[in-house]
Amino acid sequence: MTANPYHRLPGGLRGFVRxxxxxxxxxxxxxxxxxxxxxxxxxxxxxxxxxxTVQRTRRxxxxxxxxxxxxxxxxxxxxxxxxxxxxxLLLAAPAMAVGLQILFAFAFGxxxxxxxxxxxxxxxxxxxxxxxxxxxKNLAPLIADAQRWSVPPPVEEPPPVEEPQQ
Amino acid sequence: MAGIRGGSDTHLEQxxxxxxxxxxxxxxxxxxxxxxxxxxxxxxxxxxICYWKHPGSLVRRYGWRRHLAILxxxxxxxxxxxxxxxxxxxxxx
Numbered sequence: 675m676t677a678n679p680y681h682r683l684p685g686g687l688r689g690f691v692r693x694x695x696x697x698x699x700x701x702x703x704x705x706x707x708x709x710x711x712x713x714x715x716x717x718x719x720x721x722x723x724x725x726x727t728v729q730r731t732r733r734x735x736x737x738x739x740x741x742x743x744x745x746x747x748x749x750x751x752x753x754x755x756x757x758x759x760x761x762x763l764l765l766a767a768p769a770m771a772v773g774l775q776i777l778f779a780f781a782f783g784x785x786x787x788x789x790x791x792x793x794x795x796x797x798x799x800x801x802x803x804x805x806x807x808x809x810x811k812n813l814a815p816l817i818a819d820a821q822r823w824s825v826p827p828p829v830e831e832p833p834p835v836e837e838p839q840q
Numbered sequence: 841m842a843g844i845r846g847g848s849d850t851h852l853e854q855x856x857x858x859x860x861x862x863x864x865x866x867x868x869x870x871x872x873x874x875x876x877x878x879x880x881x882x883x884x885x886x887x888x889i890c891y892w893k894h895p896g897s898l899v900r901r902y903g904w905r906r907h908l909a910i911l912x913x914x915x916x917x918x919x920x921x922x923x924x925x926x927x928x929x930x931x932x933x
Contacts, residue, residue, distance in 0.1 A: 678901045697899050706899055711862050713897055714855045 680704055683812055685786075685805035687798070690738045694799040698812060701820065703788070707798055718788050718795050720820035725789040726810060733783035733801040740775060743768040778802060856898060859891035860905035867912035881916030884909045 680697035687694040693713075697704040703723075705716040747768030786800040786809060800806050863884045870880025888909045896903060 678899065680899050682899075695899070704899065708855070710858070711865070712855065712857050713899075715853060715898060717851070 683799075684808035685797070685800035685802070687735055687801065688738060689735075690741050696797050696799050696809070698816065703797075703813065705795065705797055705799075716795060718790060720813075720817045722790045722792075723788055723817050723821075724791060726813070727787045727789065728803070728806045728810075729785045729787070730803070731783050731785050732779050733785065734775070734779045735801050740771060743771045850898060853898065856895065858897055859887055859894050860896050860903060860909065863888040863891075863909035864905045864912075867909045867916065871912075871916070877916040878920030881913035881920070883913075885913035885917075888913070 680699050683696040683698050683703075685696060691709050692707075693710060694705075694707045697706065699717075701721075702717045702719045705718070706713050707716075708714045747765055750765055782803045783801060784803050784806050786797045786806050788795045788797060797809070800809050866880050866887060867884035870876035888906045892906065896905075
């Protein structure tokens with residue numbers, strides 16, 4: 675096992691098959707998308723970031739935990755003939771989970787895009803506003819630090835050229 | 841381009857196939873259909889050993905999946921052989 679040069683950033687989707695996440699590298703942001711069995715990487719260097727935009731939108735996510743809860747609720751519902759109180763409460767849990775998911779999607783859904791000179795790169799793992807704010811909180815100092823020295827020094831006025839005397 | 845394809849430089853790599861996760865899936869999912877467990881176990885061991893030196897995920901640096909896949913695979917093959925022996929001895933009586 676070697677030391678991991680990346681630190682996980684807030685947000686990320688751990689779906690049943692699909693996976694998205696973002697990682698903070700030393701000098702770049704690594705966006706990982708793909709499935710459980712195949713990963714695709716996009717790198718955005720901090721010095722190239724021009725802007726980061728967060729757009730409020732509806733975003734449904736479905737992590738594997740939601741699937742398990744809904745599946746369990748479905749199995750419980752079709753195998754039981756009578757529902758005791760505890761059973762009803764247990765059955766309410768997946769329904770509440772789905773309800774919360776829909777509420778989060780409508781009230782707190784967002785899309786985060788990193789703008790660079792060559793194009794915009796969406797960070798697919800960031801889907802909630804609280805993830806976006808924590809993401810920016812982590813990344814902003816690194817971007818500021820990387821771009822501190824990228825501003826060229828002010829150009830000095832060249833010395834006046836003396837006209838040759840005739 | 842050679843760096844991208846050959847994976848010689850991790851800063852140029854655009855994608856990776858996670859053979860450890862594939863091996864683990866091959867070991868676990870056939871368990872749900874009992875009759876495929878032996879085949880899945882053998883496939884899991886094959887994938888885990890053949891791709892042992894292939895790099896895994898760029899961001900996940902631990903390799904317990906490979907070991908778990910081999911462990912499951914050996915267990916499944918052992919169970920499969922045991923079931924066949926039991927069946928043969930019962931039919932022989």
